[in-house]
Amino acid sequence: MARKVIDEPSEDVVANAKRDRDSKRGPFARMALFIRQVFGELKKVVTPTRKELFSYTGVVLVFVVIMMALVSGLDWVFALVVAYVFGTPQ
Amino acid sequence: MFSAIARIFRTPDLRRKIGFTLGIVALFRLGSFIPAPFVDFGNVQACLAANQGTSGLYELVNLFSGGALLQLSVFALGIMPYITASIIVQLLRVVIPHFETLYKEGQSGQAKLTQYTRYLTIALGVLQSTTLITVARSGALFGTSASPECTQLITNDAWYAIMLMVITMTAGTGLIMWMGELITERGIGNGMSLLIFTSIAARFPGSLGSILQAKGFNVFALVLAVSLLVVLAVVFVEQSQRRVPVQYAKRMVGRRTYGGNNTYIPIKVNMAGVVPVIFASSLLYLPALIAQFNQPAAGETAQPWVLWITNYLTKGDHPLYMLLYFLLIVGFTYFYVAITFNPEEVADNMKKYGGFIPGIRAGRPTAEYLDFVLTRITLPGAFYLGAIALLPLIAFSAFGADQNFPFGGASVLIIVGVGLETVKQIDSQLQQRHYEGLLR
Numbered sequence: 220m221a222r223k224v225i226d227e228p229s230e231d232v233v234a235n236a237k238r239d240r241d242s243k244r245g246p247f248a249r250m251a252l253f254i255r256q257v258f259g260e261l262k263k264v265v266t267p268t269r270k271e272l273f274s275y276t277g278v279v280l281v282f283v284v285i286m287m288a289l290v291s292g293l294d295w296v297f298a299l300v301v302a303y304v305f306g307t308p309q
Numbered sequence: 310m311f312s313a314i315a316r317i318f319r320t321p322d323l324r325r326k327i328g329f330t331l332g333i334v335a336l337f338r339l340g341s342f343i344p345a346p347f348v349d350f351g352n353v354q355a356c357l358a359a360n361q362g363t364s365g366l367y368e369l370v371n372l373f374s375g376g377a378l379l380q381l382s383v384f385a386l387g388i389m390p391y392i393t394a395s396i397i398v399q400l401l402r403v404v405i406p407h408f409e410t411l412y413k414e415g416q417s418g419q420a421k422l423t424q425y426t427r428y429l430t431i432a433l434g435v436l437q438s439t440t441l442i443t444v445a446r447s448g449a450l451f452g453t454s455a456s457p458e459c460t461q462l463i464t465n466d467a468w469y470a471i472m473l474m475v476i477t478m479t480a481g482t483g484l485i486m487w488m489g490e491l492i493t494e495r496g497i498g499n500g501m502s503l504l505i506f507t508s509i510a511a512r513f514p515g516s517l518g519s520i521l522q523a524k525g526f527n528v529f530a531l532v533l534a535v536s537l538l539v540v541l542a543v544v545f546v547e548q549s550q551r552r553v554p555v556q557y558a559k560r561m562v563g564r565r566t567y568g569g570n571n572t573y574i575p576i577k578v579n580m581a582g583v584v585p586v587i588f589a590s591s592l593l594y595l596p597a598l599i600a601q602f603n604q605p606a607a608g609e610t611a612q613p614w615v616l617w618i619t620n621y622l623t624k625g626d627h628p629l630y631m632l633l634y635f636l637l638i639v640g641f642t643y644f645y646v647a648i649t650f651n652p653e654e655v656a657d658n659m660k661k662y663g664g665f666i667p668g669i670r671a672g673r674p675t676a677e678y679l680d681f682v683l684t685r686i687t688l689p690g691a692f693y694l695g696a697i698a699l700l701p702l703i704a705f706s707a708f709g710a711d712q713n714f715p716f717g718g719a720s721v722l723i724i725v726g727v728g729l730e731t732v733k734q735i736d737s738q739l740q741q742r743h744y745e746g747l748l749r
Contacts, residue, residue: 271548297338
């Protein structure tokens, strides 16, 4: 986990980025700069805590399993009904 | 958590909403089973049983319609035309200035945009049902190497029969659209996404079962474990956000103070959701469709470009296809984020309500700063979308698994995204009445 950086927005961020970009000549140097900035922003991303992560995952899984069970049950019944109505009598 | 579930059912309002939603879902599933007129039910079933898992061309579309497509049922097209239409209308805002003005007009303008979306849905429904029926009539629905029953899917070839089928399927699309809107309005969650969730969930037990049958218990357990990890990863990324701090100026109106609080603009790492994946896959599916229509008659050799497409662009296990897919997703992610989150608009709104990012002047510098953050934070988001979407393709070529590998690609993003959204909505409804929600 990346160390958290305290977020202090300022207009310098954009101005510096522009100046840095102009100072780099080659396209690869610019790409490297962009990627460095990407990582800089990524460090400021707030990620869910372990507890939140597990509780959300658990709840989503329970929801999916309930819906899956329900839909499969419905499908089973409907398939029988439709086969009875439209199927050819053997 | 189980006490929370019990509490859901003890809240009358919530109970009614959930019941309504489930009722609509049940109707939606029922419609996916009723065959359209002039469809030979027996032959379709025989064909489905013979061609399990190898539906060829329509793989993804069939997944999104919950298997209804290959059944040629009344709801064969599923919710996809509506989703495609709404994405297209959103994208058209960039192209047609009239749409942009409507969007900015507020309530009435957006009602008009919704109306356009509905018309477009019906148009797409006509188009797709015609294509589907043409393919079914030519006998290529289950691939070219199908058994004789598969070429006899339709009992009547007369023009009125075809017409009636097109009308039925288009009407089905319209009905699904209405059901989706009803869920959004009177049920719980977003109707459109819940219905596509239902379609995907309907396919899960089947694909899991076929993995268990074909590969044995060990592989099955491995698949489940990997799926769990993938779901965990998706939840992690979906919940990660870059918070740009915002302060609101304190205002005194009469004797009351307004504002003066600190909030933040949440910029999610994955702002675009599933849309880029859906778009990239439907775009990549076009060449396969064109090649399908240019299949040579028996005995003739195919044209070189048709061969090239069938070799490189129809099967997901070719590296060229994967690369193209990945690049398209990254491109569409940037495109879609640019459309849905307009930094200048956000900066304007903030200025209007007296908000500002500390350290940055309101107006253009704010917009520039937001744009800076957004372009940087979207890159990992785009890579993440591409990686998740490629997962089933890689699994397919590495382990020889089913291409409908359940926990991968667009489906896992939809499943987790819709699951989170719906659960959060239930939770907030629950918190209005009880102090504790579902998510504690």
